[in-house]
Amino acid sequence: MKFFALALIPFLLVSCMDGRHWSERAAQDRIMLVRSDPETLGHKRIVYQAASHPDFATFLRSSGEPDFIAETSSDSRQYMILYYLDSENAFACRSWRGSQQKMEFAGPYPMTAKETELLKKLKEGSVNTADSGIATGRLLIP
Numbered sequence: 001m002k003f004f005a006l007a008l009i010p011f012l013l014v015s016c017m018d019g020r021h022w023s024e025r026a027a028q029d030r031i032m033l034v035r036s037d038p039e040t041l042g043h044k045r046i047v048y049q050a051a052s053h054p055d056f057a058t059f060l061r062s063s064g065e066p067d068f069i070a071e072t073s074s075d076s077r078q079y080m081i082l083y084y085l086d087s088e089n090a091f092a093c094r095s096w097r098g099s100q101q102k103m104e105f106a107g108p109y110p111m112t113a114k115e116t117e118l119l120k121k122l123k124e125g126s127v128n129t130a131d132s133g134i135a136t137g138r139l140l141i142p
Helices: 001-018 019-029 039-051 052-064 113-124
Strands: 032-034 067-075 077-084 089-096 104-110
Touching: 032 039, 032 113, 039 052, 039 067, 052 089, 067 113
Parallel strands: none
Antiparallel strands: 032 067, 067 077, 077 089, 089 104
């Protein structure tokens, strides 16, 4: 039993060190604030996606960073919704996991008044410290 536990140590170290997979799992089925200072999980995800998909980087250069993103996946596909509060528009993006193929874009789609209001309140109520609340990708509801 001791040998088995020791044999797992290298595997656990490698899996803990792989930040890409950790952030992908943490982002799954969440709406995340995008802010660079302090950096949020949402910002980390768009940086990672831009590095993986050059056409996404081009999209961000022309449209700017979104205020929020939502990420989910099914089978081998990954989906993102980008929310822009000032224009009250959202874009949908689709890519294939583990591939640097082109990312597909759709939109802009008008955001509903309720969506816009809710996301604006979340952004206004976000904590500006690196280790709390929405800044870490966790939504805290009082």
